[in-house]
Amino acid sequence: MVNGIDRPLDLLNSAKGKEILVQLKSGKQFVGTLLAFDIHINVVLDGAKEVEDGEQRTSYGLTFLRGDTIVFISPSAN
Amino acid sequence: MVNGIDRPLDLLNSAKGKEILVQLKSGKQFVGTLLAFDIHINVVLDGAKEVEDGEQRTSYGLTFLRGDTIVFISPSAN
Amino acid sequence: MVNGIDRPLDLLNSAKGKEILVQLKSGKQFVGTLLAFDIHINVVLDGAKEVEDGEQRTSYGLTFLRGDTIVFISPSAN
Amino acid sequence: MVNGIDRPLDLLNSAKGKEILVQLKSGKQFVGTLLAFDIHINVVLDGAKEVEDGEQRTSYGLTFLRGDTIVFISPSAN
Amino acid sequence: MVNGIDRPLDLLNSAKGKEILVQLKSGKQFVGTLLAFDIHINVVLDGAKEVEDGEQRTSYGLTFLRGDTIVFISPSAN
Amino acid sequence: MVNGIDRPLDLLNSAKGKEILVQLKSGKQFVGTLLAFDIHINVVLDGAKEVEDGEQRTSYGLTFLRGDTIVFISPSAN
Amino acid sequence: MVNGIDRPLDLLNSAKGKEILVQLKSGKQFVGTLLAFDIHINVVLDGAKEVEDGEQRTSYGLTFLRGDTIVFISPSAN
Numbered sequence: 001m002v003n004g005i006d007r008p009l010d011l012l013n014s015a016k017g018k019e020i021l022v023q024l025k026s027g028k029q030f031v032g033t034l035l036a037f038d039i040h041i042n043v044v045l046d047g048a049k050e051v052e053d054g055e056q057r058t059s060y061g062l063t064f065l066r067g068d069t070i071v072f073i074s075p076s077a078n
Numbered sequence: 079m080v081n082g083i084d085r086p087l088d089l090l091n092s093a094k095g096k097e098i099l100v101q102l103k104s105g106k107q108f109v110g111t112l113l114a115f116d117i118h119i120n121v122v123l124d125g126a127k128e129v130e131d132g133e134q135r136t137s138y139g140l141t142f143l144r145g146d147t148i149v150f151i152s153p154s155a156n
Numbered sequence: 157m158v159n160g161i162d163r164p165l166d167l168l169n170s171a172k173g174k175e176i177l178v179q180l181k182s183g184k185q186f187v188g189t190l191l192a193f194d195i196h197i198n199v200v201l202d203g204a205k206e207v208e209d210g211e212q213r214t215s216y217g218l219t220f221l222r223g224d225t226i227v228f229i230s231p232s233a234n
Numbered sequence: 235m236v237n238g239i240d241r242p243l244d245l246l247n248s249a250k251g252k253e254i255l256v257q258l259k260s261g262k263q264f265v266g267t268l269l270a271f272d273i274h275i276n277v278v279l280d281g282a283k284e285v286e287d288g289e290q291r292t293s294y295g296l297t298f299l300r301g302d303t304i305v306f307i308s309p310s311a312n
Numbered sequence: 313m314v315n316g317i318d319r320p321l322d323l324l325n326s327a328k329g330k331e332i333l334v335q336l337k338s339g340k341q342f343v344g345t346l347l348a349f350d351i352h353i354n355v356v357l358d359g360a361k362e363v364e365d366g367e368q369r370t371s372y373g374l375t376f377l378r379g380d381t382i383v384f385i386s387p388s389a390n
Numbered sequence: 391m392v393n394g395i396d397r398p399l400d401l402l403n404s405a406k407g408k409e410i411l412v413q414l415k416s417g418k419q420f421v422g423t424l425l426a427f428d429i430h431i432n433v434v435l436d437g438a439k440e441v442e443d444g445e446q447r448t449s450y451g452l453t454f455l456r457g458d459t460i461v462f463i464s465p466s467a468n
Numbered sequence: 469m470v471n472g473i474d475r476p477l478d479l480l481n482s483a484k485g486k487e488i489l490v491q492l493k494s495g496k497q498f499v500g501t502l503l504a505f506d507i508h509i510n511v512v513l514d515g516a517k518e519v520e521d522g523e524q525r526t527s528y529g530l531t532f533l534r535g536d537t538i539v540f541i542s543p544s545a546n
Contacts, residue, residue, distance in 0.1 A: 005347045008354040011376050021372070024149065025338070025381070026103070035083045041354075041378055042086040042119075048152070060099070060152040064089050066119055069103070069149045071336065071381045074360070074372040104181070104227065113161045120164040120197075126230070138177070138230040142167050144197055147181070147227045180305065182259070191239045198242040198275075204308070216255070216308040220245050222275055225259070225305045258461065260415070269395045276398040276431075282464070294411070294464040298401050300431055303415070303461045317503045320510040323532050333528070337494070337537070353510075353534055383492065383537045386516070386528040414539065416493070425473045432476040432509075438542070450489070450542040454479050456509055459493070459539045 012037045015075040020045070023071040028052065030065065031076060041067030090115045093153040098123070101149040106130065108143065109154060119145030168193045171231040176201070179227040184208065186221065187232060197223030246271045249309040254279070257305040262286065264299065265310060275301030324349045327387040332357070335383040340364065342377065343388060353379030402427045405465040410435070413461040418442065420455065421466060431457030480505045483543040488513070491539040496520065498533065499544060509535030 005011050015034050022030045022043065029052070032045030048063035049056045083089050093112050100108045100121065107130070110123030126141035127134045161167050171190050178186040178199065185208070188201030204219035205212045239245050249268050256264045256277065263286070266279030282297035283290045317323050327346050334342040334355065341364070344357030360375035361368045395401050405424050412420040412433065419442070422435030438453035439446045473479050483502050490498045490511065497520070500513030516531035517524045 005356055005374075008348050008350050008356045008376055010348065011356045011374060026149065030150075036086050036088065038086050044083055044086045044089045048150075060150070062083075062089060063150050063152040064086055065150045066145070066148050067378070068146070068380070070378050071338065072342075072360075072372070072375050072377045074375040102227065108228075114164050114166065116164050122161055122164045122167045126228075138228070140161075140167060141228050141230040142164055143228045144223070144226050146224070182305065186306075192242050192244065194242050200239055200242045200245045204306075216306070218239075218245060219306050219308040220242055221306045222301070222304050224302070260461065264462075270398050270400065272398050278395055278398045278401045282462075294462070296395075296401060297462050297464040298398055299462045300457070300460050302458070317512055317530075320504050320506050320512045320532055322504065323512045323530060379534070380536070382534050383494065384498075384516075384528070384531050384533045386531040416539065420540075426476050426478065428476050434473055434476045434479045438540075450540070452473075452479060453540050453542040454476055455540045456535070456538050458536070 009037075009039070011075070012041075012043075012073065015073075019076045021051075021074045021076045022065060023073075024065070024069050025071055026069065030060075030063070031056070032063065034075075035062075038067075041070055041073075043067070043070070043073070087115075087117070089153070090119075090121075090151065093151075097154045099129075099152045099154045100143060101151075102143075102147050103149055104147065108138075108141070109134070110141065112153075113140075116145075119148055119151075121145070121148070121151070165193075165195070167231070168197075168199075168229065171229075175232045177207075177230045177232050178221060179229075180221075180225050181227055182225065186216075186219070187212070188219065190231075191218075194223075197226055197229075199223070199226070199229070243271075243273070245309070246275075246277075246307065249307075253310045255285075255308045255310050256299060257307075258299075258303050259305055260303065264294075264297070265290070266297065268309075269296075272301075275304055275307075277301070277304070277307070321349070321351070323387070324353075324355075324385065327385075331388045333363075333386045333388045334377060335385075336377075336381050337383055338381070342372075342375070343368070344375065346387075347374075350379075353382055353385075355379070355382070355385070399427075399429070401465070402431075402433075402463065405463075409466045411441075411464045411466045412455060413463075414455075414459050415461055416459070420450075420453070421446070422453065424465075425452075428457075431460055431463075433457070433460070433463070477505075477507070479543070480509075480511075480541065483541075487544045489519075489542045489544045490533060491541075492533075492537050493539055494537070498528075498531070499524070500531065502543075503530075506535075509538055509541075511535070511538070511541070 032048035050058040110126035114122040188204035192200040266282035270278040344360035360372040422438035500516035516528040518526040
């Protein structure tokens with residue numbers, strides 16, 4: 001599973017098209033399908049849903065998340 | 079719907095002229111028509127309205143939002 | 157009204173000499189006539205007045221506002 | 235009064251040798267004579283005095299204020 | 313044990329493939345196997361687990377941690 | 391006293407070898423003899439003492455203070 | 469003792485191999501032997517111990533501390 005991750009962004013690259021969990025500094029979490037990211041860790045999710053205490057609250061659909069608000073990103077199916 | 083989003087800014091580019099939702103770090107949300115953005119994620123909305131708890135509170139009309147105050151941006155009609 | 161706004165700073169440029177509303181991260185708002193701005197969104201207002209809860213409190217006259225303290229800017233007469 | 239202010243720093247340049255009010259992010263205010271500034275908005279005041287609730291509290295004399303702690307600067311005699 | 317650490321990143325390089333403890337600014341701690349890092353101190357952990365008060369709470373598997381949220385990193389087996 | 395201060399760092403340069411007061415963003419103050427500084431406003435104090443409510447609390451001797459934690463610096467004997 | 473400190477980083481250079489005290493923005497303090505540092509003030513300590521209220525709490529051994537979380541650094545034996 002960890003083959004080919006030499007640099008941190010390699011993980012994000014391998015997660016394109018898959019569902020990821022994004023933890024924000026505000027304490028909120030988003031789940032959605034990773035469509036795109038850049039070196040600032042700005043990401044675009046498709047089917048983005050806000051999660052609080054494990055429950056999905058609000059659906060936002062296509063969403064741009066600004067990189068400097070992100071704490072961690074985890075592909076949810078690993 | 080997700081065709082052509084290779085980089086995060088592609089989503090903003092495709093949302094020009096459409097209504098978007100902007101979440102600020104302060105907790106406030108704005109809705110309005112996206113007129114312009116730049117690489118700092120500074121955005122200009124037309125018909126900007128502040129939203130709190132799902133209700134539209136204050137109308138600001140044309141508004142410049144500074145990029146470093148933004149958490150996420152979602153085209154509201156996706 | 158929105159003609160000619162291709163980049164976010166175009167809005168500030170078109171607002172020169174007009175009254176604008178500036179929201180600061182601290183929660184305070186200023187109104188005044190926009191005299192100058194730069195790419196850091198540093199702005200100079202003439203006749204700057206601090207506003208709290210919709211009431212004008214303190215008059216500062218000519219005032220330099222540091223860009224990184226600004227959340228949004230809205231020309232008040234749009 | 236506003237002649238010659240094309241860029242934000244022009245206001246600071248025209249205020250050299252005059253008394254200014256400096257609002258810090260911490261909520262404190264300083265008054266003093268502006269001796270020098272740079273592009274980071276670092277400033278040096280002569281006869282710097284801390285102001286709280288409109289009253290002058292502590293005198294610091296010559297003082298270097300770091301630019302990233304500043305919210306706004308207003309020449310007090312405009 | 314401390315041989316070969318001339319620059320701070322040398323410690324992270326020597327910890328690749330080993331378990332590390334990561335302290336975040338939010339107060340949370342993660343443990344996991346260090347797979348990759350970059351000059352921004354972005355890191356990728358395998359088998360990442362959130363730790364609170366010494367107890368492992370949530371398992372995230374492969375996880376990307378953004379560098380600017382990190383306080384310190386300690387290889388846990390030194 | 392103010393001769394020769396054309397740029398903000400000139401004040402720090404003229405204060406080398408003299409006692410200065412350093413206000414930190416955390417609210418703490420340090421006094422000590424300024425030995426060195428750089429463009430980030432990182433400073434080294436000799437005989438550094440932490441001050442709280444005007445009383446000297448802890449002595450640290452030679453101390454490196456990181457520039458981005460500093461609010462203002464005042465040579466204490468002006 | 470203060471010979472040879474022309475620039476702030478000279479103090480850190482002279483402290484290599486010696487015990488230092490590191491104050492973090494979170495309020496925590498670390499003590500340990502300074503092994504390495506860089507221009508971002510990232511540091512590596514050997515035998516790092518967290519200190520709270522003057523008491524040593526947790527031992528972390530070799531530890532990488534991210535520079536932007538540091539308030540001050542003091543060689544403890546000066």
